Amino acid sequence: MPADAWWGWVGPLFVTVLGGALRFLRLGEPYAVVFDETHYIKGAYSLLTFGVERMTLGTEEDPIANRMIMAGDLNIWRRCPTVEECAEYVAHPPLGKWMIAIGEWLFGMTPFGWRFAGAVAGTLSILIMARVARRMTRSTLLGCLAGLLLALDGLHFVLSRTALLDVFLMFWVLAAFACAVVDRDWVRQRLPEMSPLEGAWPQVGMRPWRLAAGACLGAACAVKWSGVFFLLAFAALSLMWDAGAGRALGLRPRLSAALQGLTGAFALVPATVYVLSWSGWFLRAQGWGRNWEQATQAGPGFFVFDSLRSWLGYQVQVLGFHTGLDTRHSYMSEPWQWPLLQRPVAFHYLSPPNACAAKDCSQAVLGVGTPALWYLALPALVVLITRYTAVRDWRAGAVLLAYGAGWLPWFYYAIADNRTMYLFYMLPVVPFMVLALAIAAGLALGPGATASIRRATGAAIVGAGALIVLVNFWWLYPILSGETIPHAAWWARMLMRSWI
Template sequence: MVSGAATQSPADLEPRGSRLDDWWGRLLSTPARRRLWYWGGPLLVTLLAAVLRMWNLSTPHALVFDETFYVKDAWTLLQHGYESSWPAESDPDFNAGQVNGYLTDPAYVVHPPLGKWLIALGLAAFGATDSFGWRISTAVIGTLAVLVLTLVARKLFASTLLAVIAGFIFAIDGHAIVMSRVAILDNSLMFFTLLGFACVLADRSWHEHRLGERLAEQRQRGRASDWGPVIWARPWLIAAGLAFGLAAGVKWSGFYFLAAFGLYLIVVDALARRRLGLDAWFSAAVLKQGPATFLLFVPVAIVVYLASWTGWFVTDNGYYRHWAEQAGNAWTGFFSWVPSVWQSFFFYQQSIYNFHVGLAAPHPYSANPLGWLAMLRPTSMWYDSPATGTAGCALAPCSQAITSIANPLIWWAAVAAMLYLVYRLVRTRQWQIGLILMGVAAGYLPWLMYTERTVFQFYTIAFEPYLVLALTFVIGLVLGSRTDPRYERTRGVALTAVFLVLASALSVFWYPLWSATTVPFWFWTLHSWLPSWV
């Protein structure tokens, strides 16, 4: 025996990674191939998302669910600059191509105009008589959301493979597909809040890096305090405020994300200062950096929200546009100096708030938020029973449906993963978990205050991207690393492959009910897994 020679244990000699890892390593053995995978993977799942969202998008040629409000509002925005009203029972005429039956009287709308302006882009491009034009903007936004989520996942997990898995899951999920194929507002809300989330993620590393640099400079000069410096150069924070302002310009629930991530930014700054050894880390985060963060984050969101109402301000006939000019309405006392147009605007906002908190109209597909995670009452957006020889029905009874239900395997697995992440956050304090759960909390928890209000399962699209990220995080744990022992890694790869194949098979099974495809009635009934899904 040679003196001092290193000995290897049997564990050191055991092969690492799976055979698939060996093959994949050979496949990506050149820088060009690695670049192709780096960008090609995300673009491939985005292309898949585009196909699933845009195939046969013009079917049905009928206003679906709340399209009756938003498509017609978008059309009158193009004509008047404000949402104007329509005669009663005007949907059949609109469906038939008689799209100019709108009135000049303003319509009372309870959501800001931005989402409807986005729908109007499709109407401007394809005309209001083309149902493809009604929905193309929403479909494009839903497709881009898959790309954004893929890029977010790559930065969050430092893995292109996990990023592509996250994008693939979001691309094939039925809830995300349906919300991209129907011209209502919630898909745009989801997209802008996801952009805001991406900007907060980018700001996290940007801010911590510059905080460390500035503190090192102060210490080198002997000028460091217990509080540390204030960081004003935070472009990603301004971008996040812009994105959340756009979200609020679609629906007020965008402000929930603004508030939630405002608190998150304070907490992240406090923890960063503690890691850097500052004694007054909490006070500095709240009292020193906190005001600066607020000024960089919130005012831009408010300005963007107000800008979304530009049509109401610059035209002369929007709802409540001249409220303050009517006898007895103008403010008196200290605020009497406020211009009448702003008095009218604030009154309108108050009226919208009262409408939302008091909405309790019965609806057959109303879903209590307490049941959202279990997916107890998905929303049926549209249903028809075509006769034999029509709409591809070979032998009645047939069905056509647009049901906003998630792929059951993806949804329930994602919810289970999210619950596991709550437990894991308590145990490990991983920052990625905290950020993911903040996205879920911002989109879900505020609705628990309104369990008596009329709400719908499809509102969950606002936080579905973060459920997908939670699921992807757990998939990453199951997959393990290519440095794991061969058996463990192979098992993880196999389990992940089985899950993705089953999820894909269920999406194929459910896709007809997401896309208004004509199917036999018996096939439609096979999807009623729970009594509440009928």
């Protein structure tokens, strides 16, 4: 690791503060319910109030209805006639909504309140990115560059300021990857000190960072089921890293021991975290499909058994819902369109009269990545493919595997299931695009002993690329943050006609 431990924290923290300031500035604007916020902010407040997700009674006495009147969104709140019929069928696990509920608890049922947790998760992910990039490249400069690039991505910025689930999925996936990378270093530091028996893989004891990675992956699955793609990928990654460490020391791999270690960290721990995220459903009678009266007819053993049976039945229902989710939407897109940003999602658009210095005004929030960053990431990924093919660079392999885990599975759903999908499904992949750029930048700069001309040329290329990303983000900022601008200025920022 770099010797500049002090700067290794000061630099990433500075970049994090910068990114956090961008995300928290005017966080409550637009003062409206944008895109799918309507589902999650209500579910979060219902969890906060009842412990489970329920519909409103649609009366003035209903506390959720009163809150939504304040938010101006009562008309699209689904209503039910009686308390008994208020159980809400939800298609996503509850952890992301519990995280949104923290902001609603702290700051009330306001746009700032329901977006607060997302802004915190987005800001902390910048710090994690800077630190994990520093660890992987052994460079504080490249770590800070990676954190800055993530802070300047438009899609990451928009979803950090919106009460949707994808920012929390991205956060837990990135945290899990960072823990897995630390575990890799942790094991390799200890293996040479062990005394293997007849060349077999030694027992390195409890691996806290691997367990932490498993817990983060369980949390990712407890936000959205697509977290399971990363769970499988990171389990395979950890197994390959262990095998590589063993071969480097001449140790004979023991598949049974390796799989036994994976079972706890990447099966039992994630499953435990996932089930615990449903605690409100298990402890309340009003949840969808809960069958509380049936479960309480006998003793504690039957209660646990019947509750688990009802819960598993609910999970099967949710799986069926996602499998048949093919409703057409004007902003839907296909996975092969995502890397090129061909069809972003308009989260919010208004034409407020007399709100700017022009006759026609626009207030927009467009969920789109920063094109300069996304397009530069494509050749960077090609560099990583070449790098891994040529020298088996573990960093390149890890980034490529994580990128593929977040992107490639959606091709199956697009082709076989014709599922309704959106560009922002790519958000968990954005950190790995940034890591690809950071690693490619390190290759361009070369090691510290590189000739000054080569290093100066590499520095000029990397600096120019970072400046282009910064200018591109600055140009798009008004349509990412909901500023009210002249309609002509909004139109000029529609870089592709497919953005409209």
